[in-house]
Amino acid sequence: MRLFESIIDANHRAVAGDASAGLHPAEFADALPVVALTCVDPRLNAYFPNALALPAEDFIWLRNAGNIITSTLSSTMRSLALSCAVKGGREIAVIGHTDCQICKTPTMALLDKLKALGVDRSRLPENINDFFGTFGSERQNVIKACDLIRNSPLIGPKIPVHGLLLDLETGRLDWLVNGYETIQTHLASGLPGNVALPKACDPMESLGAFKDFALGEMKFPEMKIGEVATRVGEAVTQEAAKLEAKIGQQIVPAAESVQNVAGQMVQYAEQHWPKPPPIHVKPSPLPPLKKSPPPPPIRPRPDLRRH
Numbered sequence: 001m002r003l004f005e006s007i008i009d010a011n012h013r014a015v016a017g018d019a020s021a022g023l024h025p026a027e028f029a030d031a032l033p034v035v036a037l038t039c040v041d042p043r044l045n046a047y048f049p050n051a052l053a054l055p056a057e058d059f060i061w062l063r064n065a066g067n068i069i070t071s072t073l074s075s076t077m078r079s080l081a082l083s084c085a086v087k088g089g090r091e092i093a094v095i096g097h098t099d100c101q102i103c104k105t106p107t108m109a110l111l112d113k114l115k116a117l118g119v120d121r122s123r124l125p126e127n128i129n130d131f132f133g134t135f136g137s138e139r140q141n142v143i144k145a146c147d148l149i150r151n152s153p154l155i156g157p158k159i160p161v162h163g164l165l166l167d168l169e170t171g172r173l174d175w176l177v178n179g180y181e182t183i184q185t186h187l188a189s190g191l192p193g194n195v196a197l198p199k200a201c202d203p204m205e206s207l208g209a210f211k212d213f214a215l216g217e218m219k220f221p222e223m224k225i226g227e228v229a230t231r232v233g234e235a236v237t238q239e240a241a242k243l244e245a246k247i248g249q250q251i252v253p254a255a256e257s258v259q260n261v262a263g264q265m266v267q268y269a270e271q272h273w274p275k276p277p278p279i280h281v282k283p284s285p286l287p288p289l290k291k292s293p294p295p296p297p298i299r300p301r302p303d304l305r306r307h
């Protein structure tokens with residue numbers, strides 16, 4: 001099973017009461033980190049990333065009111081693109097949720113709420129729904145967002161774009177868009193849009209991750225064997241190509257020897273890397289709200305000046 005298939009499977013088993021349901025993120029190193037777009041609803045704070053059984057460092061979390069994408073070049077789309085290109089995101093998931101208030105607030109009610117905040121109707125764009133991207137169906141909103149992302153020229157054609165819906169009461173995740181399937185359809189159709197692409201990953205940034213590799217002490221960055229290997233390989237190949245172009249000579253043997261060293265390091269790492277325990281899914285319903293303890297009394301600040 002691929003990453004999100006395993007996530008959904010573990011989630012469903014956990015919701016059904018299987019306390020052992022979980023995920024070994026290290027097995028999916030090539031698909032991590034994931035970039036998730038969710039709503040700003042604070043009720044989601046209790047669910048992520050544990051409902052996906054992912055460690056926090058593999059979960060790039062983007063939020064906006066209603067997990068809305070308004071166009072293939074919108075501000076949120078740019079953040080998604082940068083999350084992939086700069087932060088190394090490998091898969092994208094738009095995760096809507098049930099009982100979304102953005103969905104449940106009719107246009108007139110929204111205008112009233114804005115008015116109560118001193119926002120005058122005359123200063124707002126004519127088509128409020130288009131402008132804010134408000135929607136009437138949480139499911140349709142996620143499907144539309146996935147469609148816009150899939151067709152954005154800012155997103156690489158090989159990055160799966162999934163659509164999920166989280167049930168706020170049970171923590172259950174349901175597929176709305178299986179990004180592994182749409183990626184095949186999209187590539188096969190040869191649709192325009194994903195032609196001019198940003199580089200998947202900057203080579204120097206890739207080597208930055210490699211800096212944590214302390215050979216003498218054999219310290220490895222956590223759970224990133226495949227990723228480090230791939231990125232080092234890619235970076236070496238790209239840098240070699242640049243150098244070749246500069247000096248007009250073949251430097252493949254040198255690049256190959258570096259790749260061999262990287263390969264040996266990875267082989268060693270794979271043999272000695274301790275296998276971490278699985279991360280368990282915790283999709284339990286929201287915990288009861290606790291009353292915050294009262295803050296400590298504010299004491300007058302002593303005057304430290306001495307006369």
Ligand SMILES: [Zn+2]
Nearest residue numbers: 039041100101
């Ligand atoms: Zn919401």
